[in-house]
Amino acid sequence: MVARLVFVHGIGGLRDTVGELAEWTGALADGMRAAGHSGLAARLTAGDAGICSFANYADLFADPEAQGGPEPGGDGAADGILAELLTGLVSALAEENAGGGEPRDDVRRHRERVLDHARAEAAPADQAQGALSAVRRALNVATTLMALRPWGPVAGWAAPKLMVRDLAQVARYLARGESDASGLTLDTRIRRRLHTALGDTPAVVVAHSLGTVVALEALHARTVRTPLLVTLGSPLSMRTVVRPRLRPQPPSTPEHVERWLNFWDKDDIIAARPRLERDIAPNTSGVLPRSRRTDADGVWVHSAAKYLAQAAVxxxxxxxxxxxEHRSGS
Incomplete structure (x- = not known):
């Protein structure tokens, strides 16, 4: 092999690096066997340390006082981004509900009422409530959205606090704040974790959810070749929240990425705008993301493991x- 494999996780709580690596490699091995690569799948499940690593940055988000609840970003910028994320999430859910399909008319009308209520809570007319209400307002919206379960787009969150915690992580990363004692912002510290995992040799990067934002930005600073970047359930094309805040601007394929595949599931609400090639400029080699749809079974499809188990991925x-090593571009 000429490259290593580096996984980059997304939103969520604290993670056990060894356990997560085993789960991700196990799912990927299932997908590899389905794609006819049983030999490499066996190496993955055997724990070959030379093949892959897991870039774990979840502890950087941890608030020891939060005890599983929302983790405040500590500044108004993160609060504002969180509000935008919630508004965008509700709008995307409303679009999906209006799109027709299997649900009965009464079910669709129930969802519409819930989403109308959530939309009003997400964007109150009285903005004078200030930053104090940001987390409270987010919790109100999340609590309302819980009434949509077991609808797939929200089924992955067991409680409103967990939904707000997860979305707040995206906001905190994009706010570029929370500097430590040495002056390094939270997003910088997160990218440093990925750079450590990448090392100084070629690496195939598989990133999920918020991890796709982290990977894109980190790879722009990397001079070693990346034979393949895979993004799963990516929010990169959220045009009012994520895309305008990416660095550098305008968003583009990192210079040393030789191929970029972006996978999305039709029921993945985080990948509401999945066609990244419409919003990402090519690098000087002409490499653009190529988006491909996958269809997972079950209620919650945003799971990294469900994506990885797909033969197409x-x-x-x-x-x-x-x-x-002479692999061509996109």
């Missing part, structure tokens, strides 16, 4: 890990 990863 795992096959290109296996090929990139075993390809000769």
């Amino acid at each position: 795992a096959g290109p990863v296996a090929e990139a890990l075993t390809a000769p």
Whole structure:
């Protein structure tokens, strides 16, 4: 093999690096076997330390006083971004509900009423409530959205506090604040974790959710080749919240990325605008993200493991890990 494999996680609580690596490699191995790469799948599940690593930055978000609740960002910028995220999430849910499909008319009308209520809570007319109400308002919206369960787009959150905590992590990263004693902002410290995992050799990068933002920005600072970047359930094209805040601007494929595949599930609300090639400029080699749809079973499809177990995802990863070094671009 000419490249290593580095996983980059997204939103969520604290993670056990060893356990997460085992879960992700196990899911990817299932996908590789389905794609006809049983030999490499066996190496993954055997725990070959030379193949892959897991960039774990979840502890950087941890607030020891929060005890599983929302983790405040400590500044108004993060509060404002959180409000935008919630508004965007509600709008995306409303679009999906209005799109028709299987639900009965009465179910659709119930969802519409819930979403109308959530929309009003997400964007109150009286903005004078100030930053004090930001987390409270977010919790109100999340509590309202819980009435939509078991609808897939919100089924992954067991409680309103967990939804707000997870979305607040996106806001805190994009706010570029929370400097530590040495002056390093939270987003910088997170990217440093990824750079450590990447090392100084070629690496195939598989990133999920918020991790796709982290990976994109980190790879812009990397001079070593990346044979393949895979993004799963990515929010990169959220045009009013994420895309305008990416660095550098305008958003583009990192210079040393040779191929970029972006996978999205039709029921993944985080990937509400999945066609990244419409919003990302090519690098000087002409590499653009190529978006491909996957369809997972079950209620909650945003899970990284569900994406990784797809043959369409795992096959290109296996090929990139075993390809000769002269691999071409997109």
